[in-house]
Amino acid sequence: MEVSNLESIPGKNIVEYIGLVSGSTVRAKHIGRDIMAGLKNLVGGELKGYSELLQESRNEAMERMVAQARELGANAVLNVRFSTSSVAQGAAELYVYGTAVRID
Amino acid sequence: MEQLIGVVVFLILGYGFGTHYEKKHYKSILKRERRHSKRPAVNMKSVPLEGREIESSALAVGSTVVSVDYFKRFLAGLKMVFGGRLTSYESLLDRARREALLRMKEDAKDADIFLNVRIETSSISKGQGEKSVGSIEAVAYATAVKFRNKV
Numbered sequence: 001m002e003v004s005n006l007e008s009i010p011g012k013n014i015v016e017y018i019g020l021v022s023g024s025t026v027r028a029k030h031i032g033r034d035i036m037a038g039l040k041n042l043v044g045g046e047l048k049g050y051s052e053l054l055q056e057s058r059n060e061a062m063e064r065m066v067a068q069a070r071e072l073g074a075n076a077v078l079n080v081r082f083s084t085s086s087v088a089q090g091a092a093e094l095y096v097y098g099t100a101v102r103i104d
Numbered sequence: 105m106e107q108l109i110g111v112v113v114f115l116i117l118g119y120g121f122g123t124h125y126e127k128k129h130y131k132s133i134l135k136r137e138r139r140h141s142k143r144p145a146v147n148m149k150s151v152p153l154e155g156r157e158i159e160s161s162a163l164a165v166g167s168t169v170v171s172v173d174y175f176k177r178f179l180a181g182l183k184m185v186f187g188g189r190l191t192s193y194e195s196l197l198d199r200a201r202r203e204a205l206l207r208m209k210e211d212a213k214d215a216d217i218f219l220n221v222r223i224e225t226s227s228i229s230k231g232q233g234e235k236s237v238g239s240i241e242a243v244a245y246a247t248a249v250k251f252r253n254k255v
Binding site for chain 1: 114117118121122125126129149150157158161162163165167168169170171172173174176196203219220222224226227228239241243245246247249
């Protein structure tokens with residue numbers, strides 16, 4: 001499965017457009033990380049716990065999108081976009097979407 | 105009284121550690137930016153190939169969450185009364201974006217160019233119930249392209 005945020009895969013032709021596929025996940029911060037992040041908020045700098053959490057969540061959202069595309073018989077997802085929105089205090093939604101296509 | 109002492113201690117701690125970490129972070133950012141400068145990130149969808157063939161392309165993603173220290177948050181709170189530039193938040197955003205870009209580049213170690221770069225920023229937590237910005241997340245993503253024949 002090829003994933004790209006361009007409108008085509010360089011050097012390949014698009015045979016069929018299948019449609020929009022997306023994946024999302026909502027994650028809450030867990031309490032241990034929250035306490036550490038609270039401490040880190042004092043001195044500033046990177047909040048490693050959150051960085052990792054969001055990275056994992058984003059990977060999961062992407063896996064879901066890819067799984068959906070595979071189900072539809074696609075072998076590439078193009079023009080992928082990420083977006084993050086905070087749903088409630090302490091929870092964030094990570095959303096990935098793109099166009100599933102078949103390339104040769 | 106005790107509360108005041110607490111705030112002063114937090115301010116001193118925040119200033120000391122915050123400045124130290126920021127300096128260290130900027131040093132590492134500059135060093136890594138120089139190391140990766142031969143592999144440009146552009147937000148164009150294609151580049152003139154000049155006789156080069158594309159071997160492979162893949163999505164590269166990099167992200168980071170950066171928080172502002174207590175001292176700077178305090179300073180920004182004061183500044184908000186008068187308005188104007190909030191330099192402490194400017195450096196926070198700058199650090200987060202540049203770090204995310206660098207991580208994206210490090211995600212695709214053998215890529216030669218990064219096309220269609222997008223950078224997104226979102227605020228993760230809004231501080232301790234105050235109106236202040238707590239920490240922000242920056243994500244950078246692009247299509248990492250590897251050429252077959254190096255020039």
